[in-house]
Amino acid sequence: MSFTDVLLLMFGAVLVENFIFSKFYGCCPFLGVSEKPATALGMGMAVTFVMTISSAATWAVYYLILEPLGLQYLKTIAFILIIAALVQLIEMFLRRFVPALYAALGIYLPLITTNCAVLGAALVNIQKGYGFGASVAYGFAAALGFTLAIVIFAGVRVRLQFADPPRAFRGFPLTLIAAGLLAMAFSGFAGIRF
Amino acid sequence: MKEKLKGCLRQLGEGLFSNNPVLIQLLGLCPTLAVTTSVNNAVGMGLAATAVLICSNLFISLLRRFIPRQVRIAAYIVIISGFVTSVELLMKAYFPALDRALGLFIPLIVVNCIILARAEAFASKNGPLASVVDGLATGLGFMLALVLIASVREILGAGTFWGMPLFGEGFKPAIIFLLPSGAFLTLGFLIAGVQKICNIRDDRRKLEGTDPEKEELA
Structure with missing residues (x-):
């Protein structure tokens, strides 16, 4: 894959095939921790951090360990364990060496293990047969797309607090409908093809 | 025996x-949100998740005295992903078309919060039989919700139900319901409907001052 291919892949992963609005990976944190733009940004940064590293780690484990041994069918189990261990390691490392970043990301890190975007990116990398560089780039770009979506949506939700909807729509339904409208805007990118 | 049966029905x-x-x-x-573009996919996903839920609930319940508290989540994830892998392989072997349609969402059952939530909230505290019933009940509830959403999306978005055309030639489907935004909108309106029903019930209870437990059974 040439450099331009990788760039186009990244562009596609951020906008055209946005993880939330076109693939639905990572909807739980998207709807759960998007009440304030600041927390949304924290979550997005934590996901970006973990997803980039886990894309590299899962690629290495799949092609260096599982494939030579013919154990490809164990990839789901192996990947989720790698991600869980990685999240734990990153948490310990940050607490020890980068306390400022730990304070900013701390509470979001444990939630990332069960974020399907992280496992989803790892599995897409294998399914599409990306090389190492492309895998890392794809993981990073997909996480950027996730961050973009969650931060925009948090901005929308701040406005929703002043709305006065019918009683049945209060809370979650209104949030979902706002997400639907945002998804409609993002589906405008679907026309972009290279 | 009768008491047990009643408990199961209640669950x-x-x-x-x-x-x-x-x-x-x-x-x-x-x-x-992802797999409810057709009722067929919804039922497939519901069945796969129900199978995983029943098996993982059973095993976690059987092992609940042996799993140390500190590493319980990791242990649950390993048990769940084992069953998910089995389901994935079975589906690839016997239902290849469904497997292609559901794509990565079969392996992603591993990180489905419903399964981990039932493991943590129910199976780790209750006996095997009750846990199996709980897995079945939760799985069927998941499938019911999926089928409801998928029916709306498939009928309005494609004009079909389980692949069979419902309307005549002149029907123009609203494609928006098959697009991602349609998924968010449909679920939003469905949950609003559920909240409306809950509100009406709560209001009536307040007016009549009835015992909520009795009403639940009725």
């Missing part, structure tokens, strides 16, 4: 309606 009712994992507890939204 089923809770999983399907009053404590529905998607419509009331708002869990497992990624697969809910």
Whole structure:
């Protein structure tokens, strides 16, 4: 894959095939921790951090360990364990060496293990047969797309607090409908093809 | 025996309606939004998740005295992903078309919060039989919600139900319901409907001052 291919892949992963609005990976944190733009940004940064590293780690484990041994069918189990261990390691490392970043990301890190975007990116990398560089780039770009979506949506939700909807729509339904409208805007990118 | 049966029925009712994992507890939204473009996919996903839920609940319940508290989540994830892998392989072998349609959402059952939530909240504290019933009830509740959403999306978005055309030639489907935004909108309106029903019930209870437990059974 040439450099331009990788760039186009990244562009596609951020906008055209946005993880939330076109693939639905990572909807739980998207709807759960998007009440304030600041927390949304924290979550997005934590996901970006973990997803980039886990894309590299899962690629290495799949092609260096599982494939030579013919154990490809164990990839789901192996990947989720790698991600869980990685999240734990990153948490310990940050607490020890980068306390400022730990304070900013701390509470979001444990939630990332069960974020399907992280496992989803790892599995897409294998399914599409990306090389190492492309895998890392794809993981990073997909996480950027996730961050973009969650931060925009948090901005929308701040406005929703002043709305006065019918009683049945209060809370979650209104949030979902706002997400639907945002998804409609993002589906405008679907026309972009290279 | 009769008491036990009554308890099981009550559990089923809770999983399907009053404590529905998607419509009331708002869990497992990624697969809910993603695979509900057709009723066929919804049933396939529902069955796969139910199978995993029953097996993982059973094993976690049987092992609940042996799993140390500190590493319980990791242990649950390993048990769940083992069953998910089995389901994935079975599906690839016997239902290849469905496997292609559901794509990565079969392996992603591993990180479905419904399954981990039932493991943590129910199977780790209750006996094997009750846990199996709980898995079945929650799984069926998940499937019910999926089928409801998928029916709306498939009928309005494609004009079909389970692949069969419902309307004549002149029907122009609203494609928006098959697009991602349609998924968010449909689920939003469905949950609003559920909240409306809950509101009406609560208001009536307040007016009549009835015992909520009795009404639940009725």
